[in-house]
Amino acid sequence: MISSSTIKLKIYRQLLKCNLLCLRRKSSLGLWNEDLTTEIKLKIEDHWRKDVVSLQRTDSNTESFYVLPMFPYPSGNLHMGHVRVYSISDTIARFHKLDGKNVIHPIGWDAFGLPAENAALERKIPPHRWTISNIQSMKMQLLRLGFDFDWEREISTCDPQYYKWTQFIFLKLFEKQMVYQCKAKVNWDPIDKTVLADEQVDEFGCSWRSGAKVESKFLTQWFIRTTQYAKDLFDGLNSDILEDWKDIINLQKHWLGECDGVVVKFDIRIGKTKKPIEIWTSEPYKLIHGQFITIKKTNILLQDIENINKMDFKCFNPITNCEMPVYITDDANYAPERDAYIASPANSNEDLKLAKSINVSHINFEDIDIVNENKRALDIAQRKNIGGYLVSSKLKDWLISRQRYWGTPIPIIHCNKCGPVAVPYKDLPVTLPHLPSLGSDIQTLDKLDEWINCECPKCHKDAKRETDTMDTFVDSSWYYYRFLDPENYERPFDKIKISGKTPVNIYIGGKEHAVLHLYYARFMSYFFHSLGWISYPEPFKKLVVQGMVMGQSYKLKSSGKYIPPDTVEQVGKEYIEKNSGEIVLKQWEKMSKSKYNGENPERLISLYGSDTTRLLILADVPPETSRRWSDATLPGVLNWQRRLWLTIRDFLKHRNSIGFDTIQLTEAEYIKHEETIWNAKNYFIATTTYHFKHTNKLSVGISRLQSLTNTLRKNLPPTVIAKSKEFEVALASLIVMLAPVTPHFCSELWAGFVSAPHRISSHESIQWDKNLFEQRWPKVNKEYNLSLLCKVDGADRCDLKIKAADLEKLDSKNAINMAVRQDAIADRIKAGISKTKYELYPGCRAILHIFTNRTQKSKESKEMANKQ
Structure with a gap:
């Protein structure tokens, strides 16, 4: 039976084929004698809109090239950060298509999470309805901007056909004992009513999203044992496969920390109760020769004990299969972020002092080979699957539990007899229960008894479903593989389908995601590699990390209150609020509605057109630099587009009047003009290619194209414009090289260019019978x-x-x-x-x-x- 999505894909490809055929016959609007206005640019975009998207190359003999921008959260409206990242990715993707690659440039939606749920709560509607509406709105905006995405690969993390495989991956982690549940001290957001990771709490102890002061709670949570791969992830940052990661390598290494110790799971006995405890040590031999354990008074295991001084604490050491005494003290030399310590006073002077300070009298002195014992301890721990992997003391496992409705359900069933039991693979996906609306009284799954109550898959007794959902970082930790095989109904993806397409050639996104998201994505990829699902552990070859789009904000010096720009006036060198006369501070900050410093992309598109908007966001500064948004760039961009328009107008005029020119040139003068154009053309092809292909400094490449435009408009006699082969090739090269940046505008320029009579060049770089996006990226002459x-x-x-x-x-x-x-x-x-x-x-x-x-x-x- 053929799925509806397969039928849609076939129809899509037929339409795409028709679009390509139509494009070969499509002519320009023929408005060359009119001045280039916004109205004309909007007409051009309407004329070419359907023809500049989804022009995918399908030649199986050419090399695949995977260009991936980070997929967006569907908020409903694009902001300038979206415009920037997708303008960057679209330009890079279009360049590589013109350069002969089979480019993969997908898009999807990171659709779960708190913002959609909170918006749905406010409107008393289901989150999925709000999310779908936002996706439709943002998709139309992306299409209007002419971004050439592979829409047939589109995915959404809130689609059960996606999160089925997120649950499948969770179960694989569970099988490998890489997932566990335990009680932990967590950050609790009292407004959003959910756990927050440490990195989601700002320097003032407030939630990154709600702004509420975070509270501490002790809750049983789900964790993924990411620390087991810490050393592999740390060492992988030195891999030759990584290109231009620059300071991101240092950020990742700082997050991981020096892997100078190991963690082993012990069991601590408090009275008659046994509870797991992690012991980290930089001296593994102590796991064999340690004589006692110390824990801090703030250790979570002690929180429910009223009088710890009357309790008997013992710890079972799984390395030696012996019990060890446990002492409560804050005086041990605990590693950063750790509250348990294993001591070997027979082999460490520091531990001997500690033993004396807490009155440990019986010490077994022994002479050991520390190097060999370190190795032996690691071997035992890894063989018993209780740890023993190198990791820094500060790195903790990934806490993935979230106490909210709108997320991927955790596929675990809790049974009083069997404990936590995995949902059988055949029963996936565990779907979210459908709610007609999301009232303020239902924010978590634990209130939905009909959904919670179920049967244990093992003993078939009454049981209950896990009610926590997964952090959205889990959804986005593997999506780059699903993009390559979105129609797979048997597994998350097929190794054969992704072969030759991964690692991702270029991954593009904000620097704010260069630590956590990148860490989680790398971990997941390493885990897949351990299962034999992929050939390379690293998921991404090259990173293009774009800076934020900044706007000028104004705030009162006295209170720090942000005020709108139209309430501010400049008096001398100072800024004041018009009504009160108070002094105002002016500064560049990340765009935000609350700071009144945002720019609406819709306004720019309506006023100047989508191509001009793309050109504005890419000009002046390279991707990694923060973009200070200002209209100061606008005159230069508008003037350049006008000059390109006039260049085609002049070209057509002089081609139509060959033989009627009044300025006669000598052969030497004519040759000199051709040599100048030839040199300029080759120089600017070389430098533009270098920056588009290798450095990805698109702004520098764009400036080279502006310089080539200057050459072609620098007082050239009509005879040269009308008759010069070099002018013809240089103009064709200029249009093709600018096409990735302004696809609609260049499609019109190209249609005008190829309509000119008296074609002179038989140069291989111009394929007169083909449309703009079937051309090839110009190459430098071999003799240059x-x-x-x-x-x-x-x-x-x-x-x-x-x-x-x-x-x-x-x-x-x-x-x-x-x-x-x-x-x-x-x-x-x-x-x-x-x-x-x-x-x-x-x-x-x-x-x-x-x-x-x-x-x-x-x-x-x-x-x-x-x-x-």
Whole structure:
């Protein structure tokens, strides 16, 4: 039986094929003699809207290239952060399509979570209705902006056909004893009525979302044992597969911490009750030779005990299968974020002092080989599956429980006889109960008895479902694999389907997600690799981390209250509130409605068009830099579009009047103009390609295209415009290279360009019978001299020029031989070369880094000074 989604996909592909065929016959609007206004730009976008999206290449012989922006939460309206991240991803994706790749550029919705549930509570409607409405609204906005997403891959985390597989993955973790439930001290948001992770609490102890002062509670929660992979995740950050992670590597390493100890699960006996306790130590031999345990007075296991001094505490050591005494004291040398300690006074002077301070009299002194005993302790722990994996003391397991309705149900059934039992795979998904509305009295699943009460899968006695839902970070920890196989009804994804497409080539998103989300996604990918589901443990090759879009905010100096810009006036060098005359502070901050410093993308699209909006957000600053939003960029962008419009107008005019030009050029003058255009064209192709393809500094690439426009409009005689092959090729190259940024506008430019009579060029870069997005990204002429930049200890020292054809073949050894023969290099490497690094970017440039012994010695001296 063919599913409805498969039928929809076939219809979609037929429509896509028709769109491509129609596009080949589609002509321009022919408004070249009119001034370029917003009205004309909006007409252009309406004319080309259906033709600039979903132009996917399907040639199975070409290389796949996976461009993935972080999927959005469906809030209902795009903000400027959305416009920025998807303008970046769309430009990169369109570039690689033009460069001949089979590009995968999917989109979906991170649709569970508190905002939708709170909005539904306010409106007394089901969260799914609110969420679906928001998705439809945002989808229309994304389409209006011309983002070329693979809509046939669209997923939503609140769809049971998605979260079925999130539950499936949870059960796999449960099978591998990577999931557990225990009582923990947690952050409780009294307004949102749910647990918050530590990172969701700000520096003032307030909730990141509600702003409420967070309370401490002791609750039984579900955890994923992410610490078991800490050392692998830490070491993986040194993998050669990671490209341009820059400071993100340091952020990840800081979060993970130095993996300088191990955790082992012990059992502590308090009276007649046994409870698990984690023991972390940087000296594993103590797990074998330790003689007692200490715990802090604030340890969670002691919270329900009225008089701890009268209790007898014993701890069972699973490494030695022996009991150990437990002492309550705050005086031990506890590691950061830990409140339990194992002591071996026979082998540690520090532990001997501790033993004496708490009156431990009987000490068994022994002589041991600490290195071998460390190894033996780890081997025993790992063999018994009780821990023994390297981890920092501060890193804790991932707390995933949330006490709210709108999330993925945890697929566990609690039975008085059998304990926690996994829901059978055949019974997935465990769906959320349908609610006609979400009143203020129902916010959690534990109030829905009809849904909770069930049968135990093992003993078939009465049992109850788990009522916590999963943190939304779980949903987003694996979605990048589901995008590659969204129609799979047998498993989360097929290894064959994702083969050759992962790791993701470029992952794009905000820096605020570069720690936690990235950590969880990397963990999940490593777990999948351990199951044999994927070939590489790392999920993402290259990161493009975009900075925030900032707006100017105004707040009263006296109270800190934010006020609207239209209530502020400038008096001399100061700003004051118009009505009160109070002094106002002006500053750049992240855009927010509450700060009155936001910009509505809908306003920009209506006033200037979607292409101009995209160009505005990408111009001036590279993706990783915070974008200070200002209309100051607008005149330059509008003027550039007008000049491109005039360039096509002039091209058509002079092509239609060949033979009627009055300015005659000598052959030498004509050749000189052609050489200038040829050099400029190749230079700007090389530099634009370099920044679009390799550095992803799109703003720099855009500035190169502005410079190429200047060349083509720099007092060129009509004869050159009308007859020059080089002008024709350069203009075609300019339109194609700008197309990823402004697809509608460039489609119109291209339609005007190919409608010109008297085509001169038979150049392979122009395929006259094909539409703009069937063209190929321009290439540098093989005879053009490209740059081999030589740097010594980080400083540019010489720039050698090498023909493009020869540079492609230049290896590291020959590049070094060429460089050291240059005086500018030879004078600076007399101290000797410590190492070199060679970077070749075919068709763009090459860079040779030479590091001398002088720099290495300086580095070692600094490291020694820091240690001291």
